[in-house]
Amino acid sequence: MVRVAIAGGSGEVAQEVIDALVASKEHEIVILSRNGQGSSNSNPHNLEWRQVNYGDVNSLAQALGGIHTVLSFVQLLQDPGNKAQKNLIDASILASVARFAPSEWGSRAAGSVMPWWTGKDEVKEYLRQVNATEKVLEYTLFQPGLFLNYLATPHKTSKHLAPLNTFVDFHNRRAIVVDGIDTIMTFTTVQDMAAVVAKAVGFEGQWPAVGGIRGNRVAVSQLIEIGTRVRGGPFSVDTVKLEDLEAGSLTTSWKLEAQHHSVSGDEAEKLLRSVLVGTLLSSAKGYWDVSDEWNQLLPGHQFADIEEFLEMAWVGKP
Template sequence: MVRIAIAGGSGEVAREVIDALVAASDNDDIIIFSQNDMHSQSNNPHGLSWRKVDYNDSNSLVQALRDIHTVLSFIQLLHDPENKSQKNLIDAAILAGVKRFAPSEWGSRGAAAMPWWAGKDDIKEYLKQVNTNKKVLEYTLFQPGLFMNYLATPFKTSSHLTPLNTFIDLKNQRAVMVDGYSNAALVLTTVQDMAAVVARAVHFEGQWPVVGGIRGNRVTISQLLEIGKRVRDGSFTVETVKLHDLEAGRLNTSWTLEARHHSVSTQQETEMLKSVLVGVLVSTVKGGWDVSDEWNQLLPDYKFSGVEEFLEDVPWDAN
């Protein structure tokens, strides 16, 4: 039995992981931290509860973390200026004697060209610092690459994750590619596979790796485009952009992203959608989404969903 605290537990990725944790064990205690009023517990599965916390109150946060074995953080970086909430959570976890901690990663292996995720690198450095003299907190950086579910947009292919389109739009059979980088690789993992790996990692008896890559499928851009053509039974309209234009903030395409993440305000929407597409393109060609495979090696029996098989199950012709 493991006592697990989920910080930022109302988020979409967090809820996918919570579902996997509940399904994986009847014995674990899963405590969801919330800054809002307590949620009704009448319909909660066995072992699942909510606790209201104040990330700026160190004493109460330490108390909330007493007897917790593992903390999984899904704190939304855009809502955590200067990463204070997550740093306070790390400090309190150490004081409370928490064994394991996973910071709010859940994506690429770095924040290069993606300033909205700059806090991730700050938290990585902070975790290094607190363990400088001796290890006081075991941690891993869960990095599944890009959620494969986004390729199925506008169709929802998981319980909680909102469909978001990306630079390969299978529904409309179009793509944006960076000139000269068709062989750049990225990792695609379904959010369900990522959640299932996390549920197994919580009970993993060995040492957690610092870098925790989860590699569902590793493909190049050209390979992904070929898969898209087979799945959609037709050609794609491909627009090519120059890397130097993207690095200068210029996006010369006839279309851009359409669906915004719930954490982005409507006032920020237009500029943010452009920035995200530019950032994902640049970070892809620079290897930011080509994550490692530490958890694949530690959990060799786990079978991941294949990208082509996954996309073939999407009802592309539905309205």
């Protein structure tokens, strides 16, 4: 049993992980919050809450007293300069925290093609630098690829994760593909991801620096074939050229619609276009083809099969 602290615990993915940790009945869970104690409605499991100031490393280190593992779900769009996460790393070292997981929870890379996630690369580099001469903080980059649950949009298939559009739209039987590239994607349910993280917290061996979680590895062409079977009809497919995407040009018959709760209405349309271009580019470059380190370390975990999951998600739905 270890004491694990959750930073950014009000987020959807964080809440899925908290539920999995609670269900394991193996760990003590501390929620770090800027606002202090949550209400009874937001704290059904009577978890310990500690109020923190992410701008003050010393007070943050005090709040991390007795903590073994820190899991960060800090929202990158709300952390200018990645100051909160860098301070959280520095405070973890001061407080002798053993393990740290930064706010990853997606692809294996971001780079310039997903500007809303460039902070992930900066935080990875920061972790590498603090451990450059000697290991002072064990860490892993939890990377589950794209959440399989999103392919059930607009239907909700987990307790906390909200539906979100992707470039393969099962609801409207349509997809956008990159010309000449049959991209490989990793799809993992958020429930599987959360279960693996809960097991990883109790893992007695060393955490791998890169922590891929591979639920299903499929080509986009296979995904469209699955969609055709599951949805009972062919998909309409728009094709875009890689060079057009790299130039920031996008001409398709449809676009993403659902927006993230962290983005204001004024910014939403611009961000959605950027997300669609960036996701198509990053998939074409292989960024969503994640590794399987945690599959190998936790061989007993049975992942949801993509076709079985989607058949259940779409059965009886128009």
